[in-house]
Amino acid sequence: MNPMSELILVKTEGHVGLVTLNRPKVLNALSIELMDELIEALERFDEDDEVRVIVLAGSERAFAAGADIGDMAEASVLDMYRRNNLARWNRIKQVRTPIIAAVSGFCLGGGCELAMTCDMIVASESAQFGQPEINLGIIPGAGGTQRLTKAIGKYRAMEMILAGRFMSASEAYDAGLVTKVVSKEQFLAEAMRLAREIASRPPIAVKIGKEAVLKAQELSLTEGIEFERRVFYSLFATEDQKEGMSAFAEKRKAEFKGK
Ligand code: DAK
Numbered sequence: 001m002n003p004m005s006e007l008i009l010v011k012t013e014g015h016v017g018l019v020t021l022n023r024p025k026v027l028n029a030l031s032i033e034l035m036d037e038l039i040e041a042l043e044r045f046d047e048d049d050e051v052r053v054i055v056l057a058g059s060e061r062a063f064a065a066g067a068d069i070g071d072m073a074e075a076s077v078l079d080m081y082r083r084n085n086l087a088r089w090n091r092i093k094q095v096r097t098p099i100i101a102a103v104s105g106f107c108l109g110g111g112c113e114l115a116m117t118c119d120m121i122v123a124s125e126s127a128q129f130g131q132p133e134i135n136l137g138i139i140p141g142a143g144g145t146q147r148l149t150k151a152i153g154k155y156r157a158m159e160m161i162l163a164g165r166f167m168s169a170s171e172a173y174d175a176g177l178v179t180k181v182v183s184k185e186q187f188l189a190e191a192m193r194l195a196r197e198i199a200s201r202p203p204i205a206v207k208i209g210k211e212a213v214l215k216a217q218e219l220s221l222t223e224g225i226e227f228e229r230r231v232f233y234s235l236f237a238t239e240d241q242k243e244g245m246s247a248f249a250e251k252r253k254a255e256f257k258g259k
Pocket of ligand 1: 025026027029030065066067068069070085086089106108109110111132133136140141142
C-alpha cells in the first residue's frame with residue numbers, strides 16, 4: 001500500500017481496524033485504484049491477528065456513489081473482461097475478519113454492493129441506498145441483484161433495480177438491509193462501538209460464526225446445518241472455549257486470547 005495515498009485512510013484503534021474511503025469530490029466513487037488500495041488494506045488487516053473487526057466508512061455525505069462512471073463510460077466488452085473487476089470483489093468476500101460498513105448519505109450502485117459485501121451495516125438516518133445502474137443502461141455488476149434480493153426480497157429488490165428507486169435508512173432497516181440506524185452525528189461512533197463489542201468476543205469463534213452465517217446464503221438448510229455442526233465441534237479445540245465456560249462457572253469475566 002502506498003503510505004502517501006489519499007484515496008483511503010487507514011488506522012487501528014485497539015483491536016479495530018478502520019478504513020475510510022477518501023474521494024470526497026466525487027462522493028467516494030470507487031475507481032479501480034481506490035478498489036485496489038481498499039482490498040490491500042482489508043487483506044492486511046485480515047492477516048493481522050491484533051485486528052479482530054474492521055470498520056469500513058465513507059463520509060457523512062456519501063459512503064460511496066458507485067463505481068467511477070468515468071472508468072466505464074468508454075469501455076468495450078473486452079476492456080471490462082480484461083479488467084476482471086469481479087476478481088477484485090471476490091477478494092473482499094474472502095476476508096475472514098468481520099467487516100462493519102458505517103454508511104451515511106449516498107450508498108449507491110457499487111457503493112451499495114460494497115456495503116452489502118460487508119457483514120453488518122450501521123447507517124445514519126440520512127443514508128440512501130440504491131442501485132441506480134439502470135439509469136446508465138446497465139444493471140448491478142458486483143453482486144447487487146443477488147445480495148439485495150436475498151436481503152430485502154424479490155419484490156422490493158425489483159423496484160430498486162428496475163426503477164432505480166432509492167431506499168431511506170429507515171426503510172432499509174425495516175426491509176432487513178441494515179443492522180442499525182442512528183443519527184448522522186453518531187453513525188461512525190456506533191459502528192466503532194459495535195466493532196469493539198465484537199472484538200471483545202473470542203476471535204476464532206467470531207470468524208467461524210461469520211463463515212457459518214455466510215454459508216446460509218449459499219447452501220441448502222440441510223447442508224448449512226451440517227456445516228454448522230462441523231465448525232461447532234471444532235471450537236471445542238480452542239482454549240477460548242475452555243476459558244469461556246470456566247469463566248462462566250467461576251462467575252468472572254472471560255479473557256479470550258484467540259487460541
Ligand atoms: N462516478 C464518478 N463520479 C461521480 C459518481 C460516480 N459514480 N457519483 C458522483 N460523482 C461526481 C459527480 O460527477 C460530481 O462531480 P463534479 O461534477 O463536481 O466534477 C460530484 O461527484 C458530485 O456529484 P453531484 O454534483 O452529482 O452531486 P448531487 O448531490 O447533485 O447528486 C448523486 C448526487 C449521488 C445523486 C449523483 O452524483 C449521482 O447520481 N451519481 C451517480 C450514481 C450512480 O449512478 N451510481 C452507480 C454507478 S455504476 C462491477 C462492479 C461494480 C460496478 C460495475 C461493475 N464489476 C465487478 C464488473 C458498479 C457500477 C456502478 O456503481
